[in-house]
Amino acid sequence: MNTVLFRTVQTDRSEASAQTVSFDFEGRQLHAPKGITVAAALMQNQVLHFRDSPVSGQPRAPYCQMGVCFECLVQINGVQNRQSCMTTIEEGMVIRMQQGQTTFTVIQTGEEQ
Amino acid sequence: MNVAIIGAGPAGMVAATRLASRNHTVTVLDEQPQAGGQIWRNITGATTSLAGILGPDYAAGASVAGQFAASGARHLRGATVWDLTRERRLHYLHEGQTHTLTADAVILATGAMERPFPIPGWTLPGVMGAGAAQVLLKGSGTVPATPVVIAGCGPLLYLICWQYLRANVQIAAVLDTSSGRDIFQASPALLQGLAAVKDIRKGLSMINAIKEKKIPFYRGVQNLQVRGEASVRSISFEHQGQTHELETPLVLLHQGVVPNTQFTWLLRAAHDWSETGACWIPKADQWGRLHDLEGIYLAGDGQSIAGAQAAVTRGELAAMAVDAQLNPAQAASLDSRSQPLLSRLKKDMALRPFLDAAYMPKRENRIPQDDTIVCRCEEVTAGQIREFVRQGCMGPNQAKSFSRCGMGPCQGRMCGLTVTEVIADQLQIAQEQAGYYRIRAPLKPVTLAELAGASDSEF
Numbered sequence: 001m002n003t004v005l006f007r008t009v010q011t012d013r014s015e016a017s018a019q020t021v022s023f024d025f026e027g028r029q030l031h032a033p034k035g036i037t038v039a040a041a042l043m044q045n046q047v048l049h050f051r052d053s054p055v056s057g058q059p060r061a062p063y064c065q066m067g068v069c070f071e072c073l074v075q076i077n078g079v080q081n082r083q084s085c086m087t088t089i090e091e092g093m094v095i096r097m098q099q100g101q102t103t104f105t106v107i108q109t110g111e112e113q
Numbered sequence: 114m115n116v117a118i119i120g121a122g123p124a125g126m127v128a129a130t131r132l133a134s135r136n137h138t139v140t141v142l143d144e145q146p147q148a149g150g151q152i153w154r155n156i157t158g159a160t161t162s163l164a165g166i167l168g169p170d171y172a173a174g175a176s177v178a179g180q181f182a183a184s185g186a187r188h189l190r191g192a193t194v195w196d197l198t199r200e201r202r203l204h205y206l207h208e209g210q211t212h213t214l215t216a217d218a219v220i221l222a223t224g225a226m227e228r229p230f231p232i233p234g235w236t237l238p239g240v241m242g243a244g245a246a247q248v249l250l251k252g253s254g255t256v257p258a259t260p261v262v263i264a265g266c267g268p269l270l271y272l273i274c275w276q277y278l279r280a281n282v283q284i285a286a287v288l289d290t291s292s293g294r295d296i297f298q299a300s301p302a303l304l305q306g307l308a309a310v311k312d313i314r315k316g317l318s319m320i321n322a323i324k325e326k327k328i329p330f331y332r333g334v335q336n337l338q339v340r341g342e343a344s345v346r347s348i349s350f351e352h353q354g355q356t357h358e359l360e361t362p363l364v365l366l367h368q369g370v371v372p373n374t375q376f377t378w379l380l381r382a383a384h385d386w387s388e389t390g391a392c393w394i395p396k397a398d399q400w401g402r403l404h405d406l407e408g409i410y411l412a413g414d415g416q417s418i419a420g421a422q423a424a425v426t427r428g429e430l431a432a433m434a435v436d437a438q439l440n441p442a443q444a445a446s447l448d449s450r451s452q453p454l455l456s457r458l459k460k461d462m463a464l465r466p467f468l469d470a471a472y473m474p475k476r477e478n479r480i481p482q483d484d485t486i487v488c489r490c491e492e493v494t495a496g497q498i499r500e501f502v503r504q505g506c507m508g509p510n511q512a513k514s515f516s517r518c519g520m521g522p523c524q525g526r527m528c529g530l531t532v533t534e535v536i537a538d539q540l541q542i543a544q545e546q547a548g549y550y551r552i553r554a555p556l557k558p559v560t561l562a563e564l565a566g567a568s569d570s571e572f
Contacts, residue, residue, distance in 0.1 A: 003362055005239075007258040009163065009250060009280050033254070035158070040253030048238040048344055055492040059343050061238030063489075063527075065245035065252075066151055067144060067557075068226045068373070070490065070522035071236075081522065081558050085248075086193075088146055 006043045008033065023093040038084035038095065039065065039072045050074055050084065051098035073098050114439040115572040117142065117203055117216035118186075119194050119376065122150020123174070123421045124413025125222030126181035127428030128435070129188075135436050138572045139186035140214065142205055144193050145252075148178050150224055151244070152421045154251040157182070163254060166279045168272075170315075170421070171251070177425065187572075196554035199380055201408055204554070204567075211563050212570035218408045218435045220401070221377070222428065225370040225414035228392070228474060229527050230265060231481045234339025234348075235366065236489050243273045243367035250276065257363050260285035262348050264337055265367040267291075267472040268316060273365065274328075275319040284328045285361050288350055290368065290475050292333030299470035309464035331357075335477065339364055368474035372415045375526065378552035382406055386544035389469045390418060391479060392530060393549060399455060400434035400447075401427060410435060423461035430454050480534050487535065488528040490521020495535050502539040508548045509533055522558070525550040 019034040032041030039062045049059045062072035067086045075096040076082040118125045121143035129141045149156040153174030164172045196204035203214045227242040249255040260283040334350040349358040371392035383396040396404035401411040412431035413424035437447040483496025493516045501515040509532045512518045519525035537547040
């Protein structure tokens, strides 16, 4: 997707917070204003494909921005199913898409005790 | 006495402020980092220029938020209540730990959510609620950088257009599903709404602002369909017998807001189906006291959609009733002391009958055609639900076991109303008879680690 879909609303320069945070999305280093949600931070970076649905693998993006639709689920710092519209972006966050159904990693196999 | 309030929007903040001034120990639990709810989201953090874009009704929230901040009520920011029992025991998640709190009274000030808008293509990236777009603007100062198509109906639809024009966002077209005839038919209700002449003028000036900018404005549109593969490419619709298709990467949908009933269904509270709102209304009295639930109250848009001003009044009414419950000395005079607030509430709600009638979402946008996805999480279509009904399915809970419909992460929030209406329509029965999903805790995802660290909390 090459089109610029979202931007920061122009506010007075004197008021605008110069503070930004940097974070990792799918291995890309991105930046966003401090204090906004993870969902908004991704959208300001023109990310609209947040996850693939578990049933048919269709691409999905945030729909409600207020914690009810669960379309914006991403993996944040290794924890899956985080509502990105309800989480504030933080410096150094590592964010991953959720691709379809989760598979579990078997850490250890062995006989039951 | 200990009072827990869920939600720090207009109703929650006002109730907390009043109860704290009556020397109750008040804890307000809210999921957002700042008070304000959705209507006044980020009210304490918004820059003056952002507040200017959002308009005077938004800026009015600052004084309510200021009084709340100074009230002495404890405000738990970023707290997610994921269970509430009929015995008023709350389980909530805060800073990575779950806690338990038992209150003498609980006020649910959990507000409203946008009504789902199930049309073909509504799951595509690039489609969002108009209310969602407003939340992005208020909370994150984020707006579309490309011309956007706004479709649906209701006051909020015009409001976001007006705000976008002030923020220099380009609107490609407004596709209004309501028609001039709807407004005409609703006009007798305006007689009751004359008390709200200020609101009428405000609405008209917003619509005029859209017209002045010469934005293509189609009224009475039908058969909305969003098209695209990986994301939105276009939206098609019928207008005066002609089919149109507009290319756009972004579509904002809106057809009103409905009470968020997740908590009241969890509590097994009684609900009525509102014909005028096409939604569920929890059974409660004028103070918000829930029917058959001792010490649990509703305040604000959760009672029925009435807007921020009414939510403030309802917050005061609920606070008065809670105070009367906890202070028996106050109980006898509750009726007489409530009269001024009840007449104010009547004024706050004067325009409601007109708005409900004029902007009732169209049947085709509530009860979709067979191939439209109803349950976004589990990708169940309206046609599949109709097929379950043909196989003997009598209500939403059975539809769940047929298909996992309503069992995904949103727990039916996005499909519940549609599923009830589709089943009731197919069986030709009342919505009450079709019923609703049995909602269970946890209402929000909780990790095992968060559960393992559970602790009791004190007021």
